[in-house]
Amino acid sequence: MHLLLVWTVLGAAYTVLTEGCLEGCECNQPFTLFCSTRRNPSFPRTIPPNTVNLYLFKNGISSIEESSFSGLWDLQHLDLAHNKLSTLPGGVFKRLTNLSNLDLSSNQITEISAETFQGLSRLERLYLSENHIRSIHPDAFRGLENLLELKLTKNHLVVPPAFSLPHLLLLDLSYNAIPAIQPGVFHARNIETLRLGGLGLKEVPADLLNELKNLHELDLSDNHLTKVPPGLRGLTKLNLAGNGAISQLHPDDFSGLSGLQDLDLSRMNLRTLPKGLFQSTPRLRGVSLAQNPFNCVCLLSWLTEWLRVSGIALHRSEETRCHFPPKNAGKILHNLQNSDFGCPIPTTVFVPTTLALTSTAAPATTTSPKPKYTTTIIITTTIAPNNPTEEPAVPTQYDQQCPPETCLNGGFCRLDLPGEVKCECPAEFHGMYCEKLLLTPAEFTEPPEMQLQVLERTSSSLKVDLQSYVQKNKHAEELSLSVQNLSGSDNRLVLYPLTPTLPHYTLKGLNSNSTYRICLKSTPDINGETELCSEAQTAGESPTPSAHITQSREGSLTLVLVPAVAAGILLLVVIVSAICYTRRRREKAHACENGGPLELEGVKTCLDEKGELKKLSESPTSTERGWESEEPLMDSSRVGNNNGTPTGRLPHSYF
Structure with missing residues (x-):
């Protein structure tokens, strides 16, 4: 009977709510008004x-007032995210005494006063992310004793807000x-999740x-930390991503994080x-190491195993992925x-085994015990030097070899104590891997540190650092x-996205x-960074050897025969011309044009109308010669890559 009464009351309430549903809203759930398509400021x-x-x-709501929530005594969840609110009047929510969740994220709020959240004693979750908040009054969160979550992500705060929230968890x-946070500012000792990413x-x-x-969870990503913070205890999740100033970790950095x-x-x-x-992290289940410039040398081989x-x-x-050496890049x-x-390939070293015999002197009144044999085995992993009087060097964990071709351009490779390649x-040459070519002072129009480095140059290419x-x-x-x-x-500007x-x-x-001007800049332009430019000249083409120059003994014969044959042919042509000229004058005939008995094979028309040798045609054009030429760089109709293939974007590569 009581159950039937409860269902009757709920049904009546649901009917009232459904019948009074606003235009552009949905009321298909009891006591819930879902307005996602309503467009009214x-x-x-x-x-x-x-x-x-x-x-x-x-x-699109641009303003709210205290009277906006008149009569909504039962309201527990209020979502006003992604509207156009810029100000919140003092005490605007004080009638919502049962409110537990308030979402004001993605608005245009600039300030939180001491009276903004007055009366929200039962509030548990407050979301203010992605606003324009610059200041928060020290008493803004006073009275929010039951607050569990506070989100202020992506605002314009320069100092952390001061508050005392004993039950805050996130x-x-x-x-x-916020470049610095001093101890004692939060007064919230029960925080389980603290997110401080991207503060500087x-x-x-x-x-x-x-x-x-x-x-339990600490997010310190995208900051300027130079080392892992000390005193880390009890964490189950730690995020240090994006701290590019950290280039080296120590074995004890996570010693206090057993969980x-x-x-x-x-x-x-x-x-x-x-x-x-x-x-020291036996409960570790997942780790992310992406986008680090790893040196995949022997000291890192333990990681994959x-x-x-x-x-x-x-x-x-x-x-x-690996960044260096080149063979693993x-x-x-x-x-x-x-x-x-x-x-290096492990080497087995056989060493002798020493057998030590020890005995104990026994009293005269007792039977002497049997001698005790003690076997001592000396094991080493290093080969003894040639001089037997010298002690072998004690190997260390850094006594490793560089992989071949680690250093470029003839550089010598070694590993320092932290395992860094030097x-x-x-x-x-200079650079971490001898990859950069030092330029002479004449090649600079500006100080070297302000110019773009050109590593290599040929007659048709420039390698840019x-x-x-x-x-x-x-x-x-x-x-x-x-x-x-x-x-x-053709001095058109060509852009290459990299x-x-x-x-x-x-x-x-x-x-x-040819001289080229090369400029490099970041996109998007960050903090007004200027272009880094340089002018570089390609090398001249190597001279092509002449046809008559030879490099072998057989070539010497050719050097002699070629002029002789040419002279013989020329003499024969002169004789034929003389005969044709004589016969034409004598017989007034055109024996040469008709191919007389003295006509040479392959020379059909040796004389012109005046009886003279015809001149050879001028040197062929580039089209007739069939020269092969590369596609010009300044072709505005396309953007090329290193392979000469038209593309809109370069493929991912390390070299």
């Missing part, structure tokens, strides 16, 4: 009083402009994290990882075998390379002995 006036969930996102301040932080004080005893399950180390500047880095044996998921494995790290890392370059520019503009999403011929008549992952790019199909 004013707040609706006839909302049913028993509404519990009110969705008014993307309605705080998201990502992508504001250079360090995270250990005291700040020590205050948060319940912290860590997910780790993101992508988009950093890691070239190697120390062996044993993850020994560890991933295979541990069964830990490597997220974004297709983006986890672009290869997926997870697919490499131990031999691909250039590890190349000793010849005098005319991109690496040094990318290192200074690490946030560039795309590069634009412009080329202009300053020597020819990816920042390319260390260099070769322009082909250029004119020999």
Whole structure:
């Protein structure tokens, strides 16, 4: 009977709500008003009083007042996201005493006053992301004792908001402009998830994290950290992606994270990882190492074996590739075998076994015990030097060899203690892998550090260095390379879109002995970065050897015979001409034109109308000669790549 009464009341309420549904809204769920297609900048006036969930996102609403929520005593969920609200009057929500969820994200709000959220004592979730908030009053969150989640992502805050929220579990301040956060600012010791990505932080004080005893998830991505923050404890998820200033990790960086399950180390500047880095994280289930410039040498070979044996998921494995040495560049790290890392072949060394005999003197009154035999086996992994008096060198974990062809242009390779590749370059080359050619002072019109480097040049190509520019503009999403011929008549500007992952790019199909202006800039233009330009000249074409120059003994005979044969033919032609001329005058005939008995085979018309030898035609045109020529660089109808294939965008490559 009671159940029937409850269903009757609910049905009546549902009927009232359905019958009073607003135009452009849906009321097919009890106590829920879902307005997704309504397009009206004013707040609706006839909302049913028993509404519990009110969705008014993307309605174009530009203002709200306290009277807008009159009679909505039961409202628990209010979604005003993606509207055009710029101001929130003080106490505008104070009639919504039962409200638990308020979403104001993606509006144009600039300020939060002390009275904005007055009366929302039961509020649990407050979303203010993607607004224009510059200031938040210190008392703005006073009275929100039950708040569990606070999101302020992508606003214009320059200092963290001060608040005391004892039950807060999630705080998201990502992508504001907060360069530093001091300990004690939050007063929310129960935070479980803290998101501080993209703030510009250079360090995270250990005291700040020590205050948060319940912290499980920490996001520090896209900051300017130079090392892993100290004092990390109790985390299950850690995100350090995008901290490009971190180029080296230490084995004890994650020593306090025994419960860590997910780790993101992508988009950093890691070239190697120390062996044993993850020994203190036995519960690790997934790791991301994508978009790091890894040196796939022997010191990193442990990583692929560890991933295979541990069964830990490597997220974004297709983006986890080797950068150097050249033979491994672009290869997926997870697919490499131990031999691909250039590890030396293990050598078995047999050493003698020493047998030590020890005995114990026994008292005269007792029977002497049997002698004890102790076997001592000495094992070493190094071959003894030629001089037996010298002690063998003690091997270290860094005593490894570089893979062949690691250093370019004749550089000598060695590995330092952290496992970094170091190349000793010849005098005319420089760079991490001796990949850059030093230019002479005459080749510069500006200081060297302000010019675009040209690594190699031929008569038809120029190799342009991109690496040094990318290192200074690490946030560039795309590069634009412009080329202009300053020597020819066609001086049109040609643009080449490039990816920042390319260390260099070769322009082909250029004119020999010509000067080109080459400029490089990032797209989109970040922080007003100017173009980096240089002028470079292609080499002249090598002289073509003359036909009569020979390089062999047989060629000497040719050198003698060719002029002799030519002289004989010329003499014969003169004789034929004389005979034809004599016979024409004598017989007034045209024996030469008709092919007389003295006519040579292959010379059908040797004389002209005056009885003289016909002149040979001028040298053939380029079309008649059939010269092969490369497609000109300044063809505005297309954009070419290094292979000369028309394309709109370059393929991903490392070299």
